[in-house]
Structures are given as structure tokens and as C-alpha cells.
Amino acid sequence: MSLDIFWFLPTSGDTRYLGKSDSGRAPSNAYMRQIAVAAEELGYDGLLIPTGSSCLDPWVTAASLAPVTRRIKLLVALRTSLGNVTATARQAATLDEALGGRLLLNVVPGGDAAELAADGIFLSHDERYAHASEFLTVWRKLFEGEPVDFDGQHIRVEKARNFLAPVQKPHPPLYFGGSSPAAHEIAAEHIDTYLTWGEPPAAVAEKFADVRERAARHGRTVRFGVRLHVIVRETNEEAWAAADALISKLTDEDIARAQQNFASMDSVGQRRMAELHGGRRDQLEISPNLWAGVGLVRGGAGTALVGDPATVAARLREYADLGAERFVLSGYPHLEEAWRFAELVFPLLPGKKAVTTAGNVQTGGAFDVRAAASS
Numbered sequence: 001m002s003l004d005i006f007w008f009l010p011t012s013g014d015t016r017y018l019g020k021s022d023s024g025r026a027p028s029n030a031y032m033r034q035i036a037v038a039a040e041e042l043g044y045d046g047l048l049i050p051t052g053s054s055c056l057d058p059w060v061t062a063a064s065l066a067p068v069t070r071r072i073k074l075l076v077a078l079r080t081s082l083g084n085v086t087a088t089a090r091q092a093a094t095l096d097e098a099l100g101g102r103l104l105l106n107v108v109p110g111g112d113a114a115e116l117a118a119d120g121i122f123l124s125h126d127e128r129y130a131h132a133s134e135f136l137t138v139w140r141k142l143f144e145g146e147p148v149d150f151d152g153q154h155i156r157v158e159k160a161r162n163f164l165a166p167v168q169k170p171h172p173p174l175y176f177g178g179s180s181p182a183a184h185e186i187a188a189e190h191i192d193t194y195l196t197w198g199e200p201p202a203a204v205a206e207k208f209a210d211v212r213e214r215a216a217r218h219g220r221t222v223r224f225g226v227r228l229h230v231i232v233r234e235t236n237e238e239a240w241a242a243a244d245a246l247i248s249k250l251t252d253e254d255i256a257r258a259q260q261n262f263a264s265m266d267s268v269g270q271r272r273m274a275e276l277h278g279g280r281r282d283q284l285e286i287s288p289n290l291w292a293g294v295g296l297v298r299g300g301a302g303t304a305l306v307g308d309p310a311t312v313a314a315r316l317r318e319y320a321d322l323g324a325e326r327f328v329l330s331g332y333p334h335l336e337e338a339w340r341f342a343e344l345v346f347p348l349l350p351g352k353k354a355v356t357t358a359g360n361v362q363t364g365g366a367f368d369v370r371a372a373a374s375s
Helices: 029-042 058-068 085-098 113-118 125-142 181-190 201-217 236-246 252-263 268-275 309-321 334-348 368-373
Strands: 004-008 046-049 073-079 103-108 148-151 156-160 174-177 193-197 223-232 285-287 304-307 324-330
Touching (some): 004 334, 029 334, 046 058, 046 324, 058 085, 073 085, 085 125, 085 156, 125 148, 125 156, 125 181, 174 181, 181 201, 193 201, 193 268, 193 324, 201 223, 223 236, 223 309, 236 304, 252 268, 309 324
Parallel strands (some): 004 324, 046 073, 193 223, 223 324
Antiparallel strands (some): 148 156
């Protein structure tokens, strides 16, 4: 089975080290284009474009990539609590046409309640998911082409119409991640691909099984994927050294402050991430080669697969054996790690092509042909 491998656009900035250092990179659109073009040329299948108050706007970012990409799919965050459902349907149809049918949508009902409050959204955890369910019910009906009347607890429309047809029918595919029962029910009823953050395989298996069972009750099937960071080097020793270096600038105060912020959130997924390590540096390998160091200070996906190419490929196949068909990966810095992962791991994954000229004599000079002939 061929695996879809997506990469990540760091639209809130990029770095070589977590914490305070002199290696930070601003989230400029020019840098996002660099990563996007590199990912497409390397053979990645898609790019996740996130959302958040510190991120570049995902829809504008995606539109800016339309002229510089041709094949790669763009998985664009759709924050249901912030958008009008009919206007969002028009946006999605317009962007899908501009991309030639390459738009995917990552539905985000929740997140940080304090961040949402700053945007004028005052809904509890379960209210956000109830709102998202109504939003997606109307959103999907709009793409059927008929007028929609809907009077729900959170959304009301009268004779709503979407007059713009997307390239993909009936609509761009919907992705989604969440760990609460309410989130799993949203996935079961509305979503095409369910994504989980990288937890130990047994925990991922439980989540997949629950979503699969719930979807069956709705007469539906759902595809699955995993969102992970990666730290891959030519040897396991080098990879673990790189993991240690990534968090070498963090102070205990940095970690304590971040963990306090995460504890105040009502996100079940964020709580599960924090519980994997408890804020402790000495408990970071939570499963073979699954390292929770990123989650010491980064919200959202906080685990990384660490190891040499064969090890990382084997761990990805373990998730694939559970039903994961897609992986959304990232690594620091995102431009360099995209190259490194593709060079080292793609040749070991089904459906991926090697991106290097392995075995050839390379000096980077003008007389490589003579060097190759004499070898």
C-alpha cells in the first residue's frame, strides 16, 4: 500500500532550537514558498497549513502558493467557529478551482479557549463541537447545489446557496483531528480522514477503533492518518543527539510556563500530549523511538519519531498496520528536515521514489563526469 506523506508549513515561524536562541526564522511568505516548492519537488503528497492567532492566515497563504506549485495538495485549516458557513463554502470552491482540484480542508472546531475569546468566540468545549457539527451539516448540503434551510442551536440559514462548483466533487475532502468523544463523533459523521497526533501505537489503535465503530453506525467509512514530527539521521546515535540539541536551549522555567498554559486549556488532545511526559526531561521516550520532547513547549502535535532511516520507516509502518494511510510530518528547521527525510526515508516507503543520485561520485565541481569515469 502506498502511503501519502505530507509536510508542514511553519506559518508561525521556524527554528533550529526550541526556546530562545539566535536561529529563529520569521514566517514570511517567501519562506513558505521555499518550503512548498521544495516539498513538491521532493515528492511529498501534501502540505498542512495550520491556523492560530500567531500564524499567517491559512487561506491567504494557500492562495499565494497556487502560482508556484502544480501537483502538491494543500491541507488548509478551516476554523469552523470563526467563519460564516456560506462564505466559507464560496472560499473553498474558489480556492479549489485556483488550485486545480488540490484543496483539502482540515476542520478545526477547538483549540485554546483564551485564543478564541480574543477573536470574540465564547463557546465551551462541547459547544464548539456542536457548532462544528451544524456548520459541517450545512456546509456539505451547500455543495449539493440546492437551497438550504437550517435552524439549529448555533447556525441558522434561509435559502442559502453555493453557486460556485469546486473542481472536486462533491466538495474538497475534509480532514480532522480530535481526541474527545465529541470529536470522534464529528469525525464519524462528517469527516473523510481522521488524523491523530502521534501517541504510542496502542493508544492510536484505540482511537482508530472508536472512530471506525462510530462511523459504521452512520453507515460511513473513514480513512486514518497520524500527525508527527521526525528527527531522522544516518545513525540512531546522531538522531538522538539531534533530539537532545533541539531542546538544549530550553530552561526549566520555559517548560514550566508552557505546561501551565497547556493545563489551562480545555483540549483533550492537548491534555493527552502533556500526560505523555508530565513536563519531565527524563521521561521523553514514551514508546520505542517515539519522543515527546517537542511537547515540552510546543502546543498541538508534540511527539517525534527519532532514529535512523530504517528505524523511522519501521515505526511508520507500525502505524500503517493499524490503518494509517497518511502521515503529516514536520521537523526543525522545516526546509532542511524536509530534504533530509525525503533523502533518507522515502526510498524505504511504499510508493515513494528516491530523491538522491545515490552511488554516483559527487564533488559539486565542474569535472564530476571525469571523476565518475575514473571511479
